[in-house]
Amino acid sequence: MIEKTPVARILRCHAKPGRAEDCMALLEGLLQGSRQIPGCVFASLIPPAAEREPHQFVQRFATLQDLARWQESAGHAQWRERLEQMAEVVDAGPIEGLQVWTAPPVPVAVPPKWKLTVVSWMGIFPLVAVSLGLLTPLLQSWPFLARILLVTVLVVSLMSYVVMPRLVRWMGWWLRGK
Known part of the structure; x- marks a missing residue:
């Protein structure tokens, strides 16, 4: 396969x-x-x-x-x-x-997936909560899939370019710790 x-x-x-x-x-x-x-x-x-x-x-x-x-x-x-x-x-x-x-500056062990999942959740949860809280009243007239499309594009973009790089830097001690 x-x-x-x-x-x-x-x-x-x-x-x-x-x-x-x-x-x-x-x-x-x-x-x-x-x-x-x-x-x-x-x-x-x-x-x-x-x-x-x-x-x-x-x-x-x-x-x-x-x-x-x-x-x-x-x-x-x-x-x-x-x-x-x-x-x-x-x-x-x-x-x-x-x-x-x-990915660290030199080749070392990569953090376990469960730690990456926790750090990802730390970024996604507040982004989704704030996005839904702010956008839901403004987008009530939009079709359901259009609302979901906008929220997911916003959350993924913010995670990729703003939130995750900072979380990885701030939580690096824990991610790479034993």
């Missing part, structure tokens, strides 16, 4: 001395090229926040099989070889589901 779960891949690249600009240019090229990789549905490049931090390259693939096909391809081997000439590369390996939110 083929697994249909989306999977992410994170490369952390510490540019070798004097190679930061070359490394960034190569990663930007890989970012542009990712659009042509079969099964790659998203790619992003995160430059280092400070001089000693790594560049991070994130790719999301539709399935684990799509990622495996890319990693076994000649194109991947060429990119990897060029990148390793100018940077120390750490591949965090395939990361699936909610674990993508907690």
